Amino acid sequence: MFEPGAHQAAGLEGSALCGSALLMPLASSARPAQSYDWLCEVAACLSAAGHVVAVLDATAPEQAGVHATGQGRELPLGLLRALVDPSVVQLERPLDDADWLVMPAALGLERLLDTARAGGSRAALSRLLAPFAADVVVLLFAPAAALGELLCDTGAHAMVPVIGPAQTGLDTYAAAKLLQFAGLQPVLCPLHQGLPDDSAAHTTRTVIDCARRHLNTEWPVWTADSWNTRIPVVAQAAQASTAPHALTGSRADVRPTGRFLWS
Numbered sequence: 470m471f472e473p474g475a476h477q478a479a480g481l482e483g484s485a486l487c488g489s490a491l492l493m494p495l496a497s498s499a500r501p502a503q504s505y506d507w508l509c510e511v512a513a514c515l516s517a518a519g520h521v522v523a524v525l526d527a528t529a530p531e532q533a534g535v536h537a538t539g540q541g542r543e544l545p546l547g548l549l550r551a552l553v554d555p556s557v558v559q560l561e562r563p564l565d566d567a568d569w570l571v572m573p574a575a576l577g578l579e580r581l582l583d584t585a586r587a588g589g590s591r592a593a594l595s596r597l598l599a600p601f602a603a604d605v606v607v608l609l610f611a612p613a614a615a616l617g618e619l620l621c622d623t624g625a626h627a628m629v630p631v632i633g634p635a636q637t638g639l640d641t642y643a644a645a646k647l648l649q650f651a652g653l654q655p656v657l658c659p660l661h662q663g664l665p666d667d668s669a670a671h672t673t674r675t676v677i678d679c680a681r682r683h684l685n686t687e688w689p690v691w692t693a694d695s696w697n698t699r700i701p702v703v704a705q706a707a708q709a710s711t712a713p714h715a716l717t718g719s720r721a722d723v724r725p726t727g728r729f730l731w732s
Contacts (some may be wrong), residue, residue, distance in 0.1 A: 483633075488603035491704035492594060494620060494627040496613040496648065496655075499640040501528040507630040507660040508610050511591055511696055512569050518697035520606050521561055522569035525597075527611035529573040533700040548577025549620030551600040561602040583617055590623050595707040606704060613644035624654060626703040628691070630672045638672040642679050645688055657690045 492636040495511065498504040512522045531547030551557045551572070563570045585593040601607055609616070616627055629645045631638070645655035657676060673690060680688050691699055 489706040490598040490601035490603060490605040490607050491701065491706055492598060492607045492609060492625075493700050493704045494616045494625060494653075495608055495610045496616060496627055496629045497528050497610055498630055498632060498637065498644070501610075503632055503637070504630045504660075505610075507632065507658070508608065509661065510693065511628070511658075511700075512608060514693060514696045515608075515700060516568050516607055520639070520697070520701065521602070523560060523601060523602065523605050523607045524569060524571045525574035525577070525607060525609045525611075526571060527574040527578040527609065527615065530575040531573045531577065541631045547572045548574035549580060550577075552577050552580055552596060557600050559602040560600050561605055573609070574609070578609075578615055578619070582615065585619050585621070590620050591708045594618055594623070594705055598707045606701060613647045617648050617653060619655055620651070620705070622652035623705065624652065625705050626654045626656055628658045629655050631657050631669055631676065633660075633668050633672055638675050642676045645676070645680070646684065649684070649686065649688075655688055657688050658696070659690065659692065 474547070488620050489585070495508060497503075497508075498567055501719060506523065506528075512524055515522050525548055527548075551560065560570060561669050581593045581597055582604040584596050597609070598607060611619075613627075613629070627648045629641055629648070630642050641657065645657065680686050
């Protein structure tokens, strides 16, 4: 329990890469626009506590743009470019006045899923975190099915929004169930902003009761005032034993030192 690592659980998870960024998966709802406010609330909470935050929005595809590689290929901007371009390093704060870095990530996530299928979840995790500066908290906002496949059997905590009415409660239950069956640890995170407190509380109780009755399990609930302390402790760090750039099918790229900051 007292081995050195990027967070308190690193000694139990394996040998964490020194100075790694940290990944926190967040499940998007069936209607991503509804849970985007929740994503922003999580990012704002961490930022206010002094953490550097990067948001990877896998519900939004990267836009096509020209980027000069060795062969002058056209590459989308966003996470995909960060994964395949070795000059993109030390991503941290945006160049504008935004509070945190936001990158579209749908196409990049597809590439990471290919990595997970070929080399396992730890290889995909290291690949995902490689472009980011040390200690950046990377929030990966993606459908539960994709998160389950990407991080299968890692035991990673995954935040699931609880937004309000009955239909949303069904979506929350389905997402958390899928994550649990994939070998992750779902945690319920009610969004009270703009909602009557009793609405979010009632939906949360309903989801918990369904999990007890049908799955014989107890899903924890993280309230907003605990996010800034819980997330940095349980977030996943890259593992020293994996090769971050294995998914391209060629040798691992060597990333030069330096900074590349965009928004």
